[in-house]
Amino acid sequence: MEIVKIVMPTPYDEGDVNGFLVKGDALSIFDVGPKTKEAYEALEHGIKSAGYRLEDIEQVILTHHHPDHAGWVDAFPKAEIIAHKYVDHWMRKTEEFLNYREEFYKMHMIKQAVPEESMQRILRIRREMELYGSVPLTKTMEDGEEVPGHPGLIAYYTPGHAQSHFIFFHQQTREVIGGDLLLEKISSNPLMEPPVDLSFYRPKSLVQYQESMKFLADLDVSTVYAGHGNEVVNVKELVEMRLERDSMRANQVYDILAQPKTVYEVTKALYPTVYENQLGLTLSKSQGYLDLLVKEERIRCELVGEHEIYSRI
Ligand SMILES: [Zn+2]
Structure with a gap:
């Protein structure tokens, strides 16, 4: 080309x-x-x-x-x-879409057991769309x-x-x-x-x-x-490296789940120094590793009240 x-x-x-x-x-x-x-x-x-x-x-x-x-x-x-x-x-950023998006994040952050205050902060940041x-x-x-x-x-x-x-x-x-x-x-x-x-x-x-x-x-x-x-x-090699790194992190999450935890608790344990300043990002990452472990049938996810609790199988 x-x-x-x-x-x-x-x-x-x-x-x-x-x-x-x-x-x-x-x-x-x-x-x-x-x-x-x-x-x-x-x-x-x-x-x-x-x-x-x-x-x-x-x-x-x-x-x-x-x-x-x-x-x-x-x-x-x-x-x-x-x-x-x-x-x-x-x-287009219609009011309808922005409201839907906010509802979507709110609903999932409640499931992840994110504290109200942090949730409001993330939602505020997500509203900034000037770029x-x-x-x-x-x-x-x-x-x-x-x-x-x-x-x-x-x-x-x-x-x-x-x-x-x-x-x-x-x-x-x-x-x-x-x-x-x-x-x-x-x-x-x-x-x-x-x-x-x-x-x-x-x-x-x-x-x-x-x-x-x-x-x-x-x-x-x-x-x-x-x-x-x-x-x-070196596409194949690099993809291999990325996948290996993910499975290493997923194993770390498995270790963290010696006791059942919410996504927020896993995030705190996995990213103790950065989770507060980069909560949106670190929540996404922890959720990702948890999804991998669920897919591999090594852990399960149960809804207890309004929170999702992850535990080893
Ligand atoms: Zn980019």
Whole structure:
């Protein structure tokens, strides 16, 4: 693929984010950075250096809805905006959707036995959405579809890190535009998110994420153009490492469950120094390991009153 990498700064811990300009029958950009002034400047500079203007971009294609990837959809007035249909909720931010989302998190944090005060803090943070874009999608994509204007480039649905996550696999070159599915330096987090059908069922993010990584490993990929950091070429090896690390952490959680515990209690035990400042993230991670152990039938989950209690089998 004729591909130009554009690196943009973000205000988040993971550092810079990558967008990829791809010239096929159409001129497309995959991911567009957070809606900050600094990211806009980097984006504009990158596109100019490649010999184009922002108005020349015909398609903005998003790997997922997180703000570090989807913010500057607003900068391309003439482009089609293409992504998983779930992304559209984050662009439109209707009162109805924001309320649903808040109800979803509230319901699950009660099950996890998160104290009221912490819960309010997390809900407040989740309301801050200024780095998200605000242009609705003009086209949605399905699993297995060919990307318009790019013959041989196939979108594959790979949920886990985000419920909207796609990778784009080029059948001839075996290159992948990978979003946050597999990063060189950091393992990306399987965040707890509302499901695509906007019900109150909680997707098992880590279980999904592992399946998506295994799918990628089986694709026989030459290069992954990752959402953060360098390109990845040792895909199978890196996936293997990520899976091993997860099972190590899951074993630690199993040890913690010598006594039955709630998700909040497991989180405190697993992340004693950071859980207070990064509660949303650490809850998602602990929940993920618990879901893995339930799937492996090593532990069970029972609803006692309004809390879910996990215990060894
Ligand atoms: Zn990201």
